[in-house]
Amino acid sequence: MSSDFRAPKGVPEYFPPVSAGFLYVRDALAAPAQRSGYGYIELPVFEETALFERGVGESSDVVSKEMYTFTDRGDRSITLRPEGTAGVMRAVVEHGLHRGPLPVKLWYAGAFFRAERPQRGRYRQLQQVGLEAIGSTAPALDAEVIALANEGFASLGLRSYELQLTSLGCAQCRPIYRELLRAFLLTCDLDEATRLRAGLNPLRVLDDKREAVQRQLVTAPLPVDHLCADCTEHFASVCSTLDLLNVTWVANPRLVRGLDYYTRTAFEFTHRGLGAQSGIGGGGRYDGLMASLGGSDLSGIGFGLGVDRTLLAVEAEGINLPIAPTIDVVGIATSVLSQDALILIIQRLRHLGVRADIAYDSRSLKAGLKTANRLGARWAMILGDDELAEGLVAIKDLRTGEQVHHSNDAIERWAPSLQWRAQSS
RNA sequence: GUGGGUGUAGCUCAGCCGGUAGAGCGCUGCGUUGUGGUCGCAGAUGUCGCGGGUUCAAGUCCCGUCACUCACCCCA
Numbered sequence: 001m002s003s004d005f006r007a008p009k010g011v012p013e014y015f016p017p018v019s020a021g022f023l024y025v026r027d028a029l030a031a032p033a034q035r036s037g038y039g040y041i042e043l044p045v046f047e048e049t050a051l052f053e054r055g056v057g058e059s060s061d062v063v064s065k066e067m068y069t070f071t072d073r074g075d076r077s078i079t080l081r082p083e084g085t086a087g088v089m090r091a092v093v094e095h096g097l098h099r100g101p102l103p104v105k106l107w108y109a110g111a112f113f114r115a116e117r118p119q120r121g122r123y124r125q126l127q128q129v130g131l132e133a134i135g136s137t138a139p140a141l142d143a144e145v146i147a148l149a150n151e152g153f154a155s156l157g158l159r160s161y162e163l164q165l166t167s168l169g170c171a172q173c174r175p176i177y178r179e180l181l182r183a184f185l186l187t188c189d190l191d192e193a194t195r196l197r198a199g200l201n202p203l204r205v206l207d208d209k210r211e212a213v214q215r216q217l218v219t220a221p222l223p224v225d226h227l228c229a230d231c232t233e234h235f236a237s238v239c240s241t242l243d244l245l246n247v248t249w250v251a252n253p254r255l256v257r258g259l260d261y262y263t264r265t266a267f268e269f270t271h272r273g274l275g276a277q278s279g280i281g282g283g284g285r286y287d288g289l290m291a292s293l294g295g296s297d298l299s300g301i302g303f304g305l306g307v308d309r310t311l312l313a314v315e316a317e318g319i320n321l322p323i324a325p326t327i328d329v330v331g332i333a334t335s336v337l338s339q340d341a342l343i344l345i346i347q348r349l350r351h352l353g354v355r356a357d358i359a360y361d362s363r364s365l366k367a368g369l370k371t372a373n374r375l376g377a378r379w380a381m382i383l384g385d386d387e388l389a390e391g392l393v394a395i396k397d398l399r400t401g402e403q404v405h406h407s408n409d410a411i412e413r414w415a416p417s418l419q420w421r422a423q424s425s
Numbered sequence: 426g427u428g429g430g431u432g433u434a435g436c437u438c439a440g441c442c443g444g445u446a447g448a449g450c451g452c453u454g455c456g457u458u459g460u461g462g463u464c465g466c467a468g469a470u471g472u473c474g475c476g477g478g479u480u481c482a483a484g485u486c487c488c489g490u491c492a493c494u495c496a497c498c499c500c501a
Contacts, residue, residue, distance in 0.1 A: 006492085061499050065426090083501090112501080117426080119495060126501055193498080209497085258500055269501095279501055306501030334459060369461035384459065398461065 010118030011125045012308055020323045022127075025314060026109060026307045029129040029152040033107040036148060038131050041106040043087045045113075049077040055086030055293055057260025059200040066114040068124075080113035083259060084130045085286065085302055086293070092134055093295030102135030102298075109307075121277035121309050130283075132302035134290070139234050142265045142285060142301050143241035149281050149303045150247050153269060153310065157319045161271040161280060164252035165242075166224060167235035168203070170263050171288060173228035178202055180221050188216045207256045222253040231264055238265055261286040265301065271309070273316035280313055281305035327355040328418050329395075330377040332368030334384035342383045345393060345408055352415040356381075373398055379418055 007013055014022040034040075049069050056063050068080040081087055088106055091097065097104050109129045118124060131148070133141055146163065153161055169177055185198040185205060194213065198205050203223070208214065227235065242249055249267075257266050266284035274280070283303025291297040314321065329349065333342040342358065349356040357375060362368035365382065372380040382394040387405070395418070396403040406414045 009492090066499080114500075116499070117497095118493095119497095122500070128501060130501095204499095209499095276496060277500070281501065304501060309501055332460095365459045366457090366461070371461085373461045380461075382459080386459085394460095396460075401461085403460085 008124070010116070010123050012123050016326070018311075020326070021314065021321055022307065022311055024321045024323055025156060025311045026127065026129060028155050029149075029305045029307065029310060030107060030109055031155065032148040032151040033105075033129075033131045036105075036144070038105040038107040038133075041088060041091065041108050043084070043091060043108060043110075044081075045111060046078050046080050047087055047090065049079040051086050051090055051293070052079055052082060055089065055261060055289060056083060057201075059197075059204075060258055060260050062114060062258060066116050068113045068115050082112055082114050084108055084110075084112065084128060084304055085132060085259075085261070085289070085300075088130075088132045088302075089134070089290050089293055089295065089300070093290060093293060098135050098296065098298055103133040103141060103300075104135055105131070105133045107131040119277070120275040121306075121312055123308060127307035128304045129307060130302060130304040132300055134300035135298045137234070137285075137287065137299045139237035139265075140241050142234075142238045143245060143247075145283065145301050145303055146238075146242060146249075146265075146267055147245045147247050149269060149283070149305055152305060153280070153313075156310070156314055156321070158271070158310075158313055158317060160273060160317060161269055161313065163247065163249040163267060163269055164255050165239070165249045165265070165267045166252055166255040167227055167231055167238075167264050168223050168256070168262055168266050168284070169227050170231050173226060173231055174223075174263065177221065177223055177226040180226065181206075184220050188213075190216075201260065203256045204258075206254045217254075224251075224253045234264055257282060257284055261289045261292075263287045267303075269305075271313040271316070274309060274312050277309065279306070280309045325355070325376050325378070327357045327375055327377050329354055329356045329379045329381050330368075330372035330375055331356065331358045331381040331383065332362060332365060332372065333358075334365050334368075334382070335388075337385060338383045338388045341388055341408070342381075345381070345383070345411065348411050349415055349418070352412065354415050354418045356418075369396075369398075 049067070052067065053063055058064065062082050067082055070078055072078050088108065092104060107130065110127070112126050112128050113124060114126070115124060116122060131145065133145060150163060168174065181202045182198060185202055190198065190213065194205060194208065205213070206217065206220065224235070239249070255266055255268055257268070262284040264285040264287065268282035269280050270278040271280045272278065281303060283301070285299065285301040287299035289300065331342045331346045333339040346356045346358055357377070359368040359371040362371050365384070369380055378398060380396045380398055382396060387393055391408055392405045393408050394403055394405055
């Protein structure tokens, strides 16, 4: 409170015990990809500004007003990545990753940055788990990607979320529809900012939350009603495959993603109970993106899942994640002599997979036990001159109060009994 | 960028119509000599966000400012 420094505005920080939940959620969201043929890709957190301008689209809010952009010492314009897809595509093209079997399947996790006004669930530094499958237009791949996101959420025990799905059309049918919508929007009574958006990117007006706007849009033409034959068939196939995979979804013909590159399949996972920021993940197909970045004309599909928001969703549903305790045993030495022996035994235990710590600064056995208890240990291991003389250690079960002695040269035999396994909720 | 709410102990918060600051939890110690968690007793801790104004007197009223927060816009 009275320290000289504070964390930058809008940046969430996680520390024990909440940070364990953060790691658990992040890993759970990434797990489905890792067993489905996706390889890990580690990318720079900053890129040339132009990559995002061209990839994400200059008319998107993300690029036009939410990027952390600065000039580096070589006078280059650099931007902290606001999303993951553009960077993945750049890396695929740059390193020729698409010259192997297609589709190229990659997953990533890390921090992204958007210079927005922070609020609940909306941060300037956000954590995302994402994946991309590049080089195939197969609708079954769209379904796989969506199903993997769904599995991630479901594996956490989340229930009150919803998958919304639509198709935005392709390079053939979208431009025609776009003009149709633009013409329709000209007949509406809109404020200046919205009118401007209608001119630049009319699709974006469709999911405006304001009722005054939505009221005028009830008769607006919708993308799904103006798909070409190919897109219609593709979308129908995606839907039926999702049904086959038993993934529940609802059609939202007004769903529009915030990034300009999406074509055909677009989806979003929303959760009630996060406040105003309901999106916990989303993605879609981006068939023209790679070509627009100067690479081959390969299509792709992917998603980004918000780790911060998913953690909020888990909390909102009151889910107890099966998180293992941070330690099983705390060792207490009651004399200077026994201290060295204790350090060695603790090290052995750690190597055998027991989570073990030492009550370093406890001035008495009493204080040591108190420390062990407060650290959440299930057992205390006591080593004093008496035990040392007989080659023993005393193991006290802090829950029952029972105490037994073990020989300290048969550690392998009793170490397994000190592992407290996490229980699922 | 726009609007609302809130700033008091480490945390959650109380403090009425102004009278020089409190609770619970947590923390430290004691109650056993080598036995914690329960219980009992004792104790420590605050620029009452910051600056100004009104007043004999301001945590309390007024103005400004900063921070946090929720919401709009937008998004994960």
